[in-house]
Amino acid sequence: LISKGGMDSKRVKPVEDHEADDVAFSDEEADALEQQILLLIDDTPSRVDWEAIGGLGALKNELKFHYGLAMAKVPDGIEVEGWNNIMFYGPPGTGKTLLACAVANKLSATFFNVKASQIVSKWVGESGRLISTLYRVARKFTRDGRPSIIFIDEFDALCKSRGGEGQLYHQQMLAAILSEIDGFAQKGKRDLVMTIGATNRPWDLDAAVLSRFERRILIDLPCTEARADIFRIHLESKGIPVDHRSLSYARLAEETERLTGREIARLCKEVTADMLGEMNPDIPALVDAGLKRIQDYEIKVRALKQGDFSAALEGLVPDTSEADAHHYADWGKAVSDGKGA
Ligand code: ATP
Numbered sequence: 001l002i003s004k005g006g007m008d009s010k011r012v013k014p015v016e017d018h019e020a021d022d023v024a025f026s027d028e029e030a031d032a033l034e035q036q037i038l039l040l041i042d043d044t045p046s047r048v049d050w051e052a053i054g055g056l057g058a059l060k061n062e063l064k065f066h067y068g069l070a071m072a073k074v075p076d077g078i079e080v081e082g083w084n085n086i087m088f089y090g091p092p093g094t095g096k097t098l099l100a101c102a103v104a105n106k107l108s109a110t111f112f113n114v115k116a117s118q119i120v121s122k123w124v125g126e127s128g129r130l131i132s133t134l135y136r137v138a139r140k141f142t143r144d145g146r147p148s149i150i151f152i153d154e155f156d157a158l159c160k161s162r163g164g165e166g167q168l169y170h171q172q173m174l175a176a177i178l179s180e181i182d183g184f185a186q187k188g189k190r191d192l193v194m195t196i197g198a199t200n201r202p203w204d205l206d207a208a209v210l211s212r213f214e215r216r217i218l219i220d221l222p223c224t225e226a227r228a229d230i231f232r233i234h235l236e237s238k239g240i241p242v243d244h245r246s247l248s249y250a251r252l253a254e255e256t257e258r259l260t261g262r263e264i265a266r267l268c269k270e271v272t273a274d275m276l277g278e279m280n281p282d283i284p285a286l287v288d289a290g291l292k293r294i295q296d297y298e299i300k301v302r303a304l305k306q307g308d309f310s311a312a313l314e315g316l317v318p319d320t321s322e323a324d325a326h327h328y329a330d331w332g333k334a335v336s337d338g339k340g341a
Pocket residue numbers: 052053054055056091092093094095096097098099153198199200222230233260261262263265
């Protein structure tokens with residue numbers, strides 16, 4: 001796994017002490033970078049199944065199909081291409097990360113979770129090497145036939161055309177990612193390292209970036225039916241009892257237009273916490289009474305009713321404005337018409 005570099009013993013340095021990417025590379029540095037990459041491996045996907053994602057039925061199928069194509073045996077003499085590089089875009093909290101996790105889970109992939117801005121600020125000056133190490137390690141993990149998925153969140157952070165030193169390192173990292181993606185594509189053989197980008201600001205991605213991703217997929221605000229599904233998922237997954245004579249997921253969905261999956265999850269948590277507070281008013285006193293008393297206490301729950309959501313919904317302003325919501329769809333249309341980035 002470790003690449004042998006030059007003789008220079010310069011160590012990989014965090015922010016304060018950065019140098020440019022073109023200095024020779026020692027074994028210790030290679031090792032340090034590799035350790036950093038191993039920390040990006042995330043086992044969250046093993047806990048995310050398609051059923052944990054509300055709505056998006058057609059897209060889930062499309063993802064299964066194209067990743068299936070990328071993994072299945074190809075008959076001799078025929079070239080079949082699945083998706084190796086895709087970009088999810090859309091408002092924050094709509095399930096982009098969840099989808100990437102579900103794909104990784106189903107393919108038993110090693111999942112490298114990269115937050116673009118975070119790694120570049122931590123390893124300033126090393127971004128190009130960090131990326132080549134990332135792809136090298138990812139490739140190494142494919143040796144037993146399992147794919148590796150490199151999930152790059154906040155992809156737009158690498159593409160903003162502002163000046164400054166930080167910007168330079170972002171651009172180095174972007175150039176390194178694009179060349180890794182290109183490098184694989186040119187080999188003409190099946191590649192088990194797949195890149196999934198995600199962004200809330202697709203309009204910051206330029207044509208050079210977009211052209212590297214076979215598909216750009218809008219993960220939009222959930223429709224009414226999807227919202228009902230998301231309410232069900234978030235209440236049922238926690239085993240919270242629901243009074244179905246009073247509470248209807250469809251009605252909750254109608255009252256929560258423009259809410260994202262993340263906001264619905266938050267709402268369910270808030271309402272559940274209120275119910276627990278109401279049912280268990282003695283908990284603070286029991287904590288004061290000592291560890292044994294609180295450990296002997298069993299939490300009381302009651303079924304949630306429609307009315308429990310009314311207070312939480314009152315005056316709730318969705319995080320995504322109507323204009324923002326349209327902006328994503330308009331951008332997607334402009335790009336497919338060839339008028340966008
Ligand atoms: P960001 O763009 O801010 O990174 P994201 O689109 O990647 O957000 P996720 O991280 O996938 O959003 O979702 C955040 C949380 O919101 C999830 O952990 C889940 O609790 C909830 N959520 C979002 N979308 C859905 C969905 N379609 N079904 C169920 N839960 C969802």
